[in-house]
Amino acid sequence: MTPQLILAVAAGGALGSVARYFVGVGSGKLFGTEFPWGTLIINVTGSFLIGAFVGMFAAKWDLSQTMRIFLTVGICGGFTTFSTFSLDGYYLIERGQTLASFAYMVASVALSVGALIAALRLVRALP
Template sequence: MNVSFILAVAVGGALGSVARYLVGIGAGKLFGTDFPWGTLIINITGSFLMGVLAGLFATRWNLPQAARIFLTVGICGGYTTFSTFSLDSFYLIERGELVATAAYMVGSVVLSVGALIGAMHVVRTMA
């Protein structure tokens, strides 16, 4: 267990979470709250940022592992885990694993929403 990696995740995650909160509030003020614009904007911009970072790490930036973790797992992960989902999906596509890609993408969305619905049902029936 590397303490500097844990601190990188913690500090980056705090910054990403604050950014997510502020973008969500700002989107609500700009576009209203009838549609989850904030979440959509956060997922798109977080995925874009993850793509920029992954591309830069692969082609131009030779950063220490702690800095990479700070930026990706920390900031991007605190901002939105959808960015990691997007990156994982890209790597599966890039490797030509199209069945695995489809299973991962559909499974992630359907099972995650299903888990939330199931949990909400359980909690509501207990009340």
């Protein structure tokens, strides 16, 4: 662990967190706040993004460890909100919306893993 890697995580995390805030607020305005659309969108797009990055690292991009850490641990780590996912699922149950909670949790996991697989396959199919 070097100061350069720590700065890469911190800078990427700051950017990812700001992006998460904007997506969360924008989703609330677009779709309402009864269902945690923002967190769902963030988790799925974050999973896709990290899948695309990892695929590009393996197939196309010759990036330094610092840049790889900046993009994955920093930006993606700051952007994705799996802990918020858990809290949102709980809040839906607490409000008596058990079916919505179940649908939200299943959709979050299935779509996020699917997005990651799609990104890896997409990147691997690039010329």
